[in-house]
Amino acid sequence: MKRVVSFRFMSDETPGPRGAARIHQAAREVLAGRGYSALTMEAVAAAAGVGKSTIYRWWPNKEALLADALAEVFKGEEIPDLGDTRAELRRAVDMTMDNYADAGLAIALPALAADLARHPELLARFREVFLWRKRGNIAAALHRGVDRGDLPATLDTDLIQDLWAGTIMYRRLMTGGPLDDDLAERLVQLAFKV
Amino acid sequence: MKRVVSFRFMSDETPGPRGAARIHQAAREVLAGRGYSALTMEAVAAAAGVGKSTIYRWWPNKEALLADALAEVFKGEEIPDLGDTRAELRRAVDMTMDNYADAGLAIALPALAADLARHPELLARFREVFLWRKRGNIAAALHRGVDRGDLPATLDTDLIQDLWAGTIMYRRLMTGGPLDDDLAERLVQLAFKV
Amino acid sequence: MKRVVSFRFMSDETPGPRGAARIHQAAREVLAGRGYSALTMEAVAAAAGVGKSTIYRWWPNKEALLADALAEVFKGEEIPDLGDTRAELRRAVDMTMDNYADAGLAIALPALAADLARHPELLARFREVFLWRKRGNIAAALHRGVDRGDLPATLDTDLIQDLWAGTIMYRRLMTGGPLDDDLAERLVQLAFKV
Amino acid sequence: MKRVVSFRFMSDETPGPRGAARIHQAAREVLAGRGYSALTMEAVAAAAGVGKSTIYRWWPNKEALLADALAEVFKGEEIPDLGDTRAELRRAVDMTMDNYADAGLAIALPALAADLARHPELLARFREVFLWRKRGNIAAALHRGVDRGDLPATLDTDLIQDLWAGTIMYRRLMTGGPLDDDLAERLVQLAFKV
DNA sequence: ATGTAATCGAGACGGTACGTCAGGTCTTACC
DNA sequence: GGTAAGACCTGACGTACCGTCTCGATTACAT
Numbered sequence: 001m002k003r004v005v006s007f008r009f010m011s012d013e014t015p016g017p018r019g020a021a022r023i024h025q026a027a028r029e030v031l032a033g034r035g036y037s038a039l040t041m042e043a044v045a046a047a048a049g050v051g052k053s054t055i056y057r058w059w060p061n062k063e064a065l066l067a068d069a070l071a072e073v074f075k076g077e078e079i080p081d082l083g084d085t086r087a088e089l090r091r092a093v094d095m096t097m098d099n100y101a102d103a104g105l106a107i108a109l110p111a112l113a114a115d116l117a118r119h120p121e122l123l124a125r126f127r128e129v130f131l132w133r134k135r136g137n138i139a140a141a142l143h144r145g146v147d148r149g150d151l152p153a154t155l156d157t158d159l160i161q162d163l164w165a166g167t168i169m170y171r172r173l174m175t176g177g178p179l180d181d182d183l184a185e186r187l188v189q190l191a192f193k194v
Numbered sequence: 195m196k197r198v199v200s201f202r203f204m205s206d207e208t209p210g211p212r213g214a215a216r217i218h219q220a221a222r223e224v225l226a227g228r229g230y231s232a233l234t235m236e237a238v239a240a241a242a243g244v245g246k247s248t249i250y251r252w253w254p255n256k257e258a259l260l261a262d263a264l265a266e267v268f269k270g271e272e273i274p275d276l277g278d279t280r281a282e283l284r285r286a287v288d289m290t291m292d293n294y295a296d297a298g299l300a301i302a303l304p305a306l307a308a309d310l311a312r313h314p315e316l317l318a319r320f321r322e323v324f325l326w327r328k329r330g331n332i333a334a335a336l337h338r339g340v341d342r343g344d345l346p347a348t349l350d351t352d353l354i355q356d357l358w359a360g361t362i363m364y365r366r367l368m369t370g371g372p373l374d375d376d377l378a379e380r381l382v383q384l385a386f387k388v
Numbered sequence: 389m390k391r392v393v394s395f396r397f398m399s400d401e402t403p404g405p406r407g408a409a410r411i412h413q414a415a416r417e418v419l420a421g422r423g424y425s426a427l428t429m430e431a432v433a434a435a436a437g438v439g440k441s442t443i444y445r446w447w448p449n450k451e452a453l454l455a456d457a458l459a460e461v462f463k464g465e466e467i468p469d470l471g472d473t474r475a476e477l478r479r480a481v482d483m484t485m486d487n488y489a490d491a492g493l494a495i496a497l498p499a500l501a502a503d504l505a506r507h508p509e510l511l512a513r514f515r516e517v518f519l520w521r522k523r524g525n526i527a528a529a530l531h532r533g534v535d536r537g538d539l540p541a542t543l544d545t546d547l548i549q550d551l552w553a554g555t556i557m558y559r560r561l562m563t564g565g566p567l568d569d570d571l572a573e574r575l576v577q578l579a580f581k582v
Numbered sequence: 583m584k585r586v587v588s589f590r591f592m593s594d595e596t597p598g599p600r601g602a603a604r605i606h607q608a609a610r611e612v613l614a615g616r617g618y619s620a621l622t623m624e625a626v627a628a629a630a631g632v633g634k635s636t637i638y639r640w641w642p643n644k645e646a647l648l649a650d651a652l653a654e655v656f657k658g659e660e661i662p663d664l665g666d667t668r669a670e671l672r673r674a675v676d677m678t679m680d681n682y683a684d685a686g687l688a689i690a691l692p693a694l695a696a697d698l699a700r701h702p703e704l705l706a707r708f709r710e711v712f713l714w715r716k717r718g719n720i721a722a723a724l725h726r727g728v729d730r731g732d733l734p735a736t737l738d739t740d741l742i743q744d745l746w747a748g749t750i751m752y753r754r755l756m757t758g759g760p761l762d763d764d765l766a767e768r769l770v771q772l773a774f775k776v
Numbered sequence: 777a778t779g780t781a782a783t784c785g786a787g788a789c790g791g792t793a794c795g796t797c798a799g800g801t802c803t804t805a806c807c
Numbered sequence: 808g809g810t811a812a813g814a815c816c817t818g819a820c821g822t823a824c825c826g827t828c829t830c831g832a833t834t835a836c837a838t
Binding site: 622623624625634635638642643644 | 797798799800801802803
Binding site: 040041042043052053056061062 | 792793794795796797
């Protein structure tokens, strides 16, 4: 299983602060412990034991920092070839559900997406990190399923992933419905029918 | 067709300010015109030509005001019995897509949901207005389809609606993918297969 | 005896904050108690039990606030006609020495003058409050002395006042020399000889 | 004519950085060109093409550096015996006026004096460099005048120097009055009358 | 028609967080 | 080993909004 590759949201590709890990960690802790609205730069700085200016030297704003911090724990790794389409799809769905099981990510991601309206230059990178990378990996698994003849050749890999991720995010964010085994199984089955 | 029933997010059930309509309107205008992050109480008050205290007299906070303002334009009305299951479902999907076609609603709803973490007492009302009311109406249409024998008796009306709304919201918010006729048609077909 | 007229350094002639007196007082206390370099807006706000924004609402910057605060305690009132030139001049000198006896004023005035290089629009008002008003009153006493024939008709009222105030400020600020009766008497005698 | 002796304000008596002259020069240039409030250590370091730490290795703080930089151009040399008391005194007054003719020195000296409240250990050295050294030299000239019988034996050499320097500084800093030939002449005459 | 009360606009107020800047300390790499 | 570069923590800056509040002025209803 490949390790999660962190992605820089910082303006240029400069290496980052010595305490980058500590700062990311602090951001996630504040988010998890006190909620999105309490996630202030000053709180993060204090939690990380770092000066505010150190954060601002390396990230242009809160959104960029948060995106980086979340990217580190966002799961989007490759699905290994298990020889079993159903099992692979289940792993893909679980990966998405894992991401949204974390209350921090679940709430922060859409809020972040909303805030990114202010920072359009970050939007593309945001999507790259939180969407395309994961989607590519899942698409690979779907294609293997098609190649094996398990899935219909007409399968729309984008649509199925929108169905998966959308439903999971929607339940977590809006309805508060369960993110359980049953849902996972039904979502997997969708791929065979769509 | 039933008219959109506005719902009070205000603390008590008092009728509201004289300029409620103007204030709601102003809130939506600021949201549409300058984005979610520029949606400050002061901006709304200024845009409505109203004192800040007038707003705070009637709504306890920004979230409640915004929820009210959005509820006014959020579509969730009953689906009339058209005698044609497919047509009714299409209408249900279109209703959801209409809601998310508006950039304001699309971005504001998840952000609002995130902010509501701070105001748990509003969360239940939020869900009532933006979820259950609409869902009840759509469920009625789905049940007619089951009764007609067009839809499987095992249909999970909650799941199908999560699939619909989730996918639409996800496309709008995250992937930026198209919300078009093709998507609507595919979502409708889902109901016949799930 | 005329009362010391406070002078607004605020941009426009608006009446000022409700807590103006408290804020001025706090500024002088911080200055006297912790020195010029500790005179921060935040310290003044805290000492006055006031939000920073209240201060910034009424004074554009630290210099303007300090000028106002000092103007309130700066002595520059009229010298009453005592019928005795020597006594009147002594009173004038004492007035200046009183101003510089206060450690706050003594250190703050030149520092303020230096800082005003950044705020040229305040410089004219600064001079009006801390110079011309007092000088006019002292000049009146000097002219009475000339009229009585006690002082030479050629007396340069500007020069004598520069000598007085300059010497006093210089001793206080630079040499640390005594500001005592002896000095006062010698300065008074200067006027009869210059 | 003796050369101006620079004085170390640095903590220990170590000889100083390789680029001491360049750093002093840079400090004075920044002061003259952009004013006292723009005289930051970073600006000086940049102007001198030197790392900040190099400055801090040799001077404990901004005040010490500035004092050193100004000491280099502050005039306080011996007054040669010209055989003419009036001429010698005029030279003494001119020396002081030269010091204050420079806008940098004029504004910086009092501001520096005010800032030295934070660094009492520097205050004595400050006075030595900018006061006593010059005063001793001028006092020598005054004593020659007394010996020649030109000046009264009761002359208070401290007072006359306070009058001179105080008046000049006061005009420059506070009133903005002229520092011209006429003032110089009148100050010289004071010595004969006080 | 007028007095009383609710509502309103305006905006001052005590605060919190923003994003910036400079001071002064420390580390790294070069010469 | 002194130096240039610059990361780092600290703390103040001046700004924007928050949510509370007080203040007349305007309404609207009750007499």
